[in-house]
Amino acid sequence: MQTQQADSQVMMQNDQSIPDRKWWKEAVFYQIYPRSFKDSNGDGVGDIKGIISKLDYIKKLGVDAVWLNPIYASPNYDNGYDISDYQSIMTEFGTMDDFNKMLKGFHDRKIKVIMDLVVNHCSSNHKWFKEARKSRSSKYYNYFHWWPAENGVPPKRISFFDENANGWKYNKETNSYYLHYFAAQQPDLNWENPVLRQEIYKMMRFWLDKGIDGFRMDAIAFISKDIKFPLLPPEYNGNWAHYYANGPFLHDYIKEMNTEVLSKYDVATVAEAEGSVEKVIKFVDPANHELNMAYHFEGVELGYLPNVYKRVDPNGYNLLEFKHIYSKWDSAFSVKGWGTIYLGNHDQPRMLTRWGNDTPEFREVSSKMLTTFILSMRATPYYYFGDELGMNNIKFDKIDDYNDIELLTNYMQVKQKGGDLKRFMEDMKISSRDNGRTPFQWNTSENAGFTTGTPWLKINPNYKYINVESEEADSNSTLNYFKKMVGLRKNNLTLIYGSYHMVDENNPDVYAYTRELNGNRYLVVLNFKPRVSILTVSFKYDHLDLEINNYPDKPRLNDEHELILKPYQSVIYKVSK
Numbered sequence: 334m335q336t337q338q339a340d341s342q343v344m345m346q347n348d349q350s351i352p353d354r355k356w357w358k359e360a361v362f363y364q365i366y367p368r369s370f371k372d373s374n375g376d377g378v379g380d381i382k383g384i385i386s387k388l389d390y391i392k393k394l395g396v397d398a399v400w401l402n403p404i405y406a407s408p409n410y411d412n413g414y415d416i417s418d419y420q421s422i423m424t425e426f427g428t429m430d431d432f433n434k435m436l437k438g439f440h441d442r443k444i445k446v447i448m449d450l451v452v453n454h455c456s457s458n459h460k461w462f463k464e465a466r467k468s469r470s471s472k473y474y475n476y477f478h479w480w481p482a483e484n485g486v487p488p489k490r491i492s493f494f495d496e497n498a499n500g501w502k503y504n505k506e507t508n509s510y511y512l513h514y515f516a517a518q519q520p521d522l523n524w525e526n527p528v529l530r531q532e533i534y535k536m537m538r539f540w541l542d543k544g545i546d547g548f549r550m551d552a553i554a555f556i557s558k559d560i561k562f563p564l565l566p567p568e569y570n571g572n573w574a575h576y577y578a579n580g581p582f583l584h585d586y587i588k589e590m591n592t593e594v595l596s597k598y599d600v601a602t603v604a605e606a607e608g609s610v611e612k613v614i615k616f617v618d619p620a621n622h623e624l625n626m627a628y629h630f631e632g633v634e635l636g637y638l639p640n641v642y643k644r645v646d647p648n649g650y651n652l653l654e655f656k657h658i659y660s661k662w663d664s665a666f667s668v669k670g671w672g673t674i675y676l677g678n679h680d681q682p683r684m685l686t687r688w689g690n691d692t693p694e695f696r697e698v699s700s701k702m703l704t705t706f707i708l709s710m711r712a713t714p715y716y717y718f719g720d721e722l723g724m725n726n727i728k729f730d731k732i733d734d735y736n737d738i739e740l741l742t743n744y745m746q747v748k749q750k751g752g753d754l755k756r757f758m759e760d761m762k763i764s765s766r767d768n769g770r771t772p773f774q775w776n777t778s779e780n781a782g783f784t785t786g787t788p789w790l791k792i793n794p795n796y797k798y799i800n801v802e803s804e805e806a807d808s809n810s811t812l813n814y815f816k817k818m819v820g821l822r823k824n825n826l827t828l829i830y831g832s833y834h835m836v837d838e839n840n841p842d843v844y845a846y847t848r849e850l851n852g853n854r855y856l857v858v859l860n861f862k863p864r865v866s867i868l869t870v871s872f873k874y875d876h877l878d879l880e881i882n883n884y885p886d887k888p889r890l891n892d893e894h895e896l897i898l899k900p901y902q903s904v905i906y907k908v909s910k
């Protein structure tokens with residue numbers, strides 16, 4: 334088996350038949366939320382030394398790269414997405430020396446590291462803003478967006494994280510309002526100012542020169558604004574993100590960033606992109622010389638009720654729509670650029686609760702089914718830490734248990750309007766971001782082996798049976814399934830580059846597709862329902878050889894070429910003609 338694997342790796346490395354091969358297309362990325370990964374000093378907060386102590390765990394997963402959420406100095410109003418010094422490390426996370434050791438530790442294990450680049454806004458504690466807010470004549474004033482108070486009240490801009498939903502905040506010393514799309518502690522940077530842009534490029538070079546392997550670009554679609562701040566057109570009511578994103582000079586700025594910085598390094602970049610296919614593709618169209626990969630929101634936004642804050646449709650999501658969305662994005666990226674695939678991250682609830690089924694009966698099988706999906710699509714997988722264990726939403730009952738600024742400010746809004754707070758709390762059990770941020774579950778000891786102190790966010794009590802130690806010992810665990818699935822993807826260029834075609838497209842219960850390259854063909858079959866479902870294999874074949882299965886028993890294939898699948902069953906077959 335080992336030799337076979339080694340052989341296929343050599344073959345893969347040498348395969349020149351595929352145009353434009355890139356390491357970041359072939360990599361499986363593992364996202365680490367450092368605050369919740371592993372605490373080394375008992376303060377209840379994960380840290381860099383904690384990550385260093387678990388490098389071998391990450392290596393054993395088989396992943397090729399990690400994306401680290403922000404680890405820069407920050408007062409943590411938005412857990413590191415409010416940066417007060419881009420070139421130093423958050424005190425709670427450690428020191429620059431720790432960072433250097435961690436980077437080396439990853440690189441020694443042949444794992445690449447990409448970091449968050451958060452440059453739509455900084456922290457109100459950043460030196461730039463502290464100086465800017467003192468006087469209109471400060472050299473930093475123009476690093477931010479201001480509305481002079483003598484011009485009256487600024488045109489309405491909604492903030493995503495403000496209890497009054499107001500995106501402008503009055504600053505007395507300058508008698509002007511500053512813009513903040515996110516919290517008031519996250520003033521928006523003024524990309525119109527070339528001096529600011531150069532500061533950012535310099536900072537990027539600082540990290541790239543240290544040897545990091547790329548950036549995940551936070552809220553990048555928001556950096557360019559119409560600075561005349563016209564009144565918002567009514568058609569965008571309720572969809573502010575859409576209105577704010579993709580401003581007039583966005584692609585000029587990113588092209589400039591590419592020329593000045595990115596083009597000089599062999600790195601991976603991924604845009605947190607907002608908007609339609611046409612808008613998102615612009616970031617990654619090679620002809621534009623901007624970024625490498627983009628992730629869209631259309632998938633994770635499916636299944637919410639309109640005009641209510643994060644209320645998931647009680648009837649669940651429609652699998653046909655799900656299939657349509659992912660197929661649409663596959664086909665867009667097959668022409669230009671390259672996509673990503675994810676179902677969970679630090680801004681999402683746990684994928685198992687949201688997209689699978691976290692009841693004891695179906696927890697493991699549905700988790701494995703979702704893993705099979707993420708690792709068999711034509712796009713770079715961004716797999717969120719903890720999903721390999723089948724972690725699920727914690728579903729807090731009390732508002733005091735929550736930490737997330739987005740949730741807390743939205744709670745205040747509902748409260749101020751006399752809205753239904755009980756309903757809000759129920760909605761948050763399914764959709765809130767803190768569900769995806771609870772500490773990682775290492776073992777059965779107190780606090781799941783995450784910390785010896787008091788964890789910054791409560792730990793899911795199910796750590797007693799969902800944890801690394803127990804799952805490593807169980808050959809049938811979701812953790813071991815994840816490793817197997819990573820191995821399967823990495824040893825098959827077909828699963829990475831192969832063309833994608835849906836099978837039995839209108840099947841409302843089963844998502845199935847083939848992946849095909851140079852005469853090799855795989856069939857991926859995913860039953861998304863908690864019941865037996867049937868797939869009609871609508872193409873001609875000689876044999877179907879099972880490569881992976883999340884059940885001990887094979888699906889039954891009847892004479893009508895129908896596959897009978899158990900609840901949430903997922904299989905991948907090698908197809909021979």
Ligand code: NOJ
Nearest residue numbers: 411414451515551552680
């Ligand atoms: C997107 C990040 O992923 C999220 O966590 C953050 O709150 C906002 N951008 C603001 O930086």
